[in-house]
Amino acid sequence: QVQLQESGPGLVKPSETLSLTCTVSGGSISSYYWSWIRQPPGKGLEWIGDIYYRGTPNYNPSLKSRVTISQDTSKNQFSLKLSSVTAADTAVYYCARERGSGSYPFDYWGQGALVTVSS
Amino acid sequence: EIMLTQSPATLSLSPGERATLSCRASQSVSSYLAWYQQKPGQTPRLLIYDASKRATGIPARFSGSGSGTDFTLTISSLEPEDSAVYYCKQRYNWVTFGGGTKVEIK
Numbered sequence: 348q349v350q351l352q353e354s355g356p357g358l359v360k361p362s363e364t365l366s367l368t369c370t371v372s373g374g375s376i377s378s379y380y381w382s383w384i385r386q387p388p389g390k391g392l393e394w395i396g397d398i399y400y401r402g403t404p405n406y407n408p409s410l411k412s413r414v415t416i417s418q419d420t421s422k423n424q425f426s427l428k429l430s431s432v433t434a435a436d437t438a439v440y441y442c443a444r445e446r447g448s449g450s451y452p453f454d455y456w457g458q459g460a461l462v463t464v465s466s
Numbered sequence: 467e468i469m470l471t472q473s474p475a476t477l478s479l480s481p482g483e484r485a486t487l488s489c490r491a492s493q494s495v496s497s498y499l500a501w502y503q504q505k506p507g508q509t510p511r512l513l514i515y516d517a518s519k520r521a522t523g524i525p526a527r528f529s530g531s532g533s534g535t536d537f538t539l540t541i542s543s544l545e546p547e548d549s550a551v552y553y554c555k556q557r558y559n560w561v562t563f564g565g566g567t568k569v570e571i572k
Contacts, residue, residue, distance in 0.1 A: 382561075392502075392510065392553055394561035407560065408467065441509065450498040451557035452515035459509060 349374040351442050351457035359436075359464050365429040369442030369457055376400065376423050380445035382453060383416060383427045385438040393438075397445055398425055432464045468492055470554050470564035478570040485541040487567045489554035494534045498558040501530055501539045504566075505550045513552075514539060546571050 355367035369381070382397040396406035396416045404416040410429070418425040429436060440460050443453040469492040479485055489499065501514040512521040514530035517537060527542040541548055549571045554564040 391566050392555075392563040394555075394563065397561075405560065446515070449516040449557075450500045450555075451561070452500045452512050452521070453502070453510070453555075454512050454515075454521065456509045456511075 349444060349455045351444065351455055353440060353442050353457045353460035355460060355462070357461060357463060359432055359462060360466050361433055361464055362431055365427070365432050365436060365440075365462055365464070367427045367440055367442075367460060367462070368424050369426070371423045371425075371444075374444075375420075376418055376425060377420055380447045380451065381418070381425045382443045382445045384441045384443055384453070385436075386441070386459075387435075387438045395427065395429075395440075399447065434464050436462070437464045438462060468495060468556055468559050468562055470556060470562055472552075472554060472564035472567045474567060475565075476568045476570065478572055479544055480572045481544050481546055483544050485544055485548070485569055487539040487541075487552055487569070489532075489537040489539070489564050491535045491537075491556060495556040495558035497533050498556055499530075499532070499537050500555045500557070501528075502553045502555065503548075503550045504553065510553065541569070544569075544571060 350372045377400045380397045380399045383395040398404040398416045413430045415428040442457045444455040471490045473488045497517040502510040504510040518530045551566045
């Protein structure tokens with residue numbers, strides 16, 4: 348059974364960089380696509396970007412200038428960095444596995460990590 | 467960016483009734499559409515992928531249809547546990563989600 352777990356600071360100051368890591372167990376990240384998705388409190392879902400083994404990351408065009416997604420296959424982890432954060436970046440951040448064909452469904456999700464941007 | 471518009475915003479029905487949720491894309495997404503269910507305080511769960519294929523473990527009362535720009539998620543006979551927000555998502559051009567339809571069980 349594939350499991351994903353987000354980790355990282357729950358509080359980030361405005362203008363700083365949000366950093367989260369997703370640790371995958373029960374399967375290798377050296378296959379499939381791996382995504383970050385966020386959900387502001389009480390609102391809908393927004394895709395941030397994804398990465399495929401040895402591939403170039405894909406980013407949501409609206410966030411592209413501030414986002415970096417990377418992977419560490421030795422630790423079976425992938426990571427998110429979002430720079431110059433504001434209160435609008437306060438959200439639950441999910442990592443998810445994305446089946447890499449057809450509609451690329453997100454079939455496994457982490458539990459989510461609430462990140463609050465506040466001074 | 468492909469926009470997905472879901473309707474209605476809220477659907478209030480009784481157990482046993484049929485629920486029909488709509489998702490309309492601003493341009494064709496072929497069959498590259500999926501549906502997710504999110505219950506309060508929980509992680510989204512994959513229901514339907516490739517417009518009409520049920521994900522593993524999803525009850526047969528959930529079905530998806532459509533292609534191009536118009537898609538439908540049908541719950542044939544509502545159960546109390548189906549109370550949730552349902553999102554459609556396309557992956558034809560990057561990834562976008564619809565705004566969601568909240569299904570309330572009377």
